[in-house]
Amino acid sequence: MEKVPMTVRGEKQLREELDRLLKLRPQISEAIAEARELGDLKENAEYHAAREEQGICEAQIRDIEYKLSVAQVIDVTKLDNSGKIIFGSTVTLIDINTDAEQTYQIVGDDEADIKSGRIxxxxxxxxxxxxxxxxxxxxxVTPGGQKDFEIDKVAYL
Known part of the structure; x- marks a missing residue:
């Protein structure tokens, strides 16, 4: 099984989501039990909605557990970093053509969120x-064409 890189922050977020879903399980089971008491299951919309919610919740739990099982958590603050860009580092770039400044943190695939500056x-x-x-x-070379950057700053947060 190939390990997938993940930041400490990404692992923490996955564990928090897993905890939330595990706490939701008993509530969904209770909703199913209450819906069963209403009678005929064939035409019971509450029962079907609760069962569907249970299926979605269980699928999300399995997905998160799998991601955590294959994760290789990398804490860049504990690595020997001497200005070199590595997984988890935060990089400030200056576009040579426009002088626009952009800051990105390099993260795992599941953590990426371009709006938050995580690529x-x-x-x-x-x-x-x-x-x-x-x-x-x-x-x-990006899908939008070739870009020229100067690496202004590298941080290990």
Missing amino acids: SVSSPIARGLIGKMEGDEVTI
Whole structure:
């Protein structure tokens, strides 16, 4: 089984979601029991809705448990970091053509959220940055075309 990289923050969020879903289980079971008491199950909308909710909840629990089982949690604050871009690092880039500044944290696929500045380690930008150093200039081919960046700052938060 191949391990999947994940940040400490990503693991914490998954564990919190798993705890929430596990606490929801008894409530769903109770809703099913209450709906059963209402009578004929064939035409009982409350029963069918509760069973559907139970199925969704159980699928989410299995999915999270699997993700946690294959996760390789990487804490960048405990690694020897000397300005080199690695998984989990936060990188500030300056677009050489527009002088626009962008900051990204390189995270696992499931943690990626571009609106929050978290990009997947398998994204074109992250792949182009891994292994580079603070101060380097890089050219990255993205789906939107070729981009030229200067690596302004590398942080390990």
